[in-house]
Every structure is written in structure tokens, then in C-alpha cells.
Amino acid sequence: MKNSNKQYQKSSNDDSESVDSDLHQLFLDELSDLYSAEKQLTKALPKMIEAAQSEELKTAIESHLKETQEHVTRLEEIAEELGESLDSRTCAAMEGLIKEASELLAEQKGKSSIDAAIIAAGQKVEHYEIASYGTVRAWAEQMGYDDAVELIQSTLDEENAADEKLTEIAESVANNDAE
Ligand SMILES: [Fe+2]
Ligand SMILES: [Fe+2]
Numbered sequence: 731m732k733n734s735n736k737q738y739q740k741s742s743n744d745d746s747e748s749v750d751s752d753l754h755q756l757f758l759d760e761l762s763d764l765y766s767a768e769k770q771l772t773k774a775l776p777k778m779i780e781a782a783q784s785e786e787l788k789t790a791i792e793s794h795l796k797e798t799q800e801h802v803t804r805l806e807e808i809a810e811e812l813g814e815s816l817d818s819r820t821c822a823a824m825e826g827l828i829k830e831a832s833e834l835l836a837e838q839k840g841k842s843s844i845d846a847a848i849i850a851a852g853q854k855v856e857h858y859e860i861a862s863y864g865t866v867r868a869w870a871e872q873m874g875y876d877d878a879v880e881l882i883q884s885t886l887d888e889e890n891a892a893d894e895k896l897t898e899i900a901e902s903v904a905n906n907d908a909e
Contacts, residue, residue: 749873757869761805762816764862767824768801771855774828778852781835783845787899791852794892801885808878827855849900856893863889 775795782788809816831851838844863886870878 753869753873757866757873757875758809758812758814758816760862760866760869761808762819763821764859764866765802765805765816766819766821767859767862768798768805770821770824770828771795771798772802774831777832777835778848781839781844782848784899784903786902787845787848790892790895790899791848794888794895797888797892801888804881804885808881811877812875823858824855827851827858831855845903846900849896849903853893853896856889856896859889860886860893 772795775791775798779788779791779795782791805816831848831854834847834851835844838847863882867879867882867886870882
């Protein structure tokens with residue numbers, strides 16, 4: 731971790747020890763937002779597992795549900811290490827993605843395309859998480875929060891792996907349909 735290529739670009743400020751307090755606050759706000767997003771997912775994923783038809787898809791979402799619970803814990807750890815706490819807010823973006831997903835599941839009930847729909851909804855969620863964690867990781871790097879960078883990276887790796895797994899399952903679902 732120590733030899734990571736940190737980019738401190740403090741052109742107007744030579745004091746490398748100082749952290750931009752506005753950026754620090756923005757970082758905490760975004761973590762609180764992600765905290766809400768992850769907690770919403772721990773409630774939404776079981777519905778996707780229940781609706782999924784293929785065993786492969788069910789298993790993949792089940793294992794990502796366990797990871798998602800860990801993502802919640804990691805966010806708490808990041809805040810704790812900084813001596814901060816996360817506020818309670820609702821991530822409106824995740825709320826919207828979940829609302830859309832549940833409408834889609836209702837529409838797709840009993841159709842052969844339901845797994846394709848679940849994968850589509852799941853990938854939208856993963857991409858939202860990947861974008862958000864990528865952003866907070868960059869800010870953590872910028873502020874020299876090495877432990878946070880490490881924890882965020884662990885989550886980011888799991889989000890990316892989940893997204894790739896969904897792509898893989900989408901291909902096998904498509905192939906099965908073609909047979
Ligand atoms: Fe997550
Ligand atoms: Fe995820």
C-alpha cells in the first residue's frame with residue numbers, strides 16, 4: 731500500500747499534511763449514500779434470488795448477497811477508522827434502481843425472459859456501485875486515507891467480479907434459449 735502512486739496535486743497549498751475538509755465531508759456524504767444503497771440491496775437481493783429460474787443465477791446472487799452484507803460492514807469500518815460516523819439518509823438512485831427492478835420482475839413473472847431481466851437489473855445496480863466506489867476510492871487516495879483505499883478496493887473487486895459473473899450467466903442463458 732505504501733508505494734501506491736498517490737497524486738497529491740495541491741498547487742495552491744504546500745502543506746501536504748492538510749486534508750481538504752470540504753472533500754473530506756463530500757467523501758463522508760458519499761459513503762453514507764453507499765451505506766444506504768448497500769442496506770437497500772440486502773433487502774432487495776433476496777427477492778431476485780426467489781424470482782430467478784436458473785440455479786446458476788440464484789447461486790450467484792446468493793453469494794453476492796453475502797458479499798453485500800460485508801460491504802455494509804466495510805463502510806462502517808471505514809467511517810470508524812476515520813473517527814466519523816455515517817448518517818442515515820436514503821440513496822435515491824438505488825431506491826430508483828430497485829423500484830424499476832421490482833416493476834420489471836412483476837412484469838416478467840412466468841416469462842422465459844425473467845432471468846435475462848434479473849441480470850439486466852442486477853448489472854445496472856453493479857455499475858452504479860462500481861462508479862460510486864471508484865469515485866470514493868479516488869478521493870480516499872487523494873486524501874491519503876490508505877486503510878480506506880484498501881477496504882474500498884476489496885469491495886470494488888467484488889462488485890466487478892459480480893458484474894462479470896452476471897455477464898457470463900447472461901451468455902449461458904442466451905445460449906440455452908437458442909438451443
Ligand atoms: Fe456492494
Ligand atoms: Fe454489488
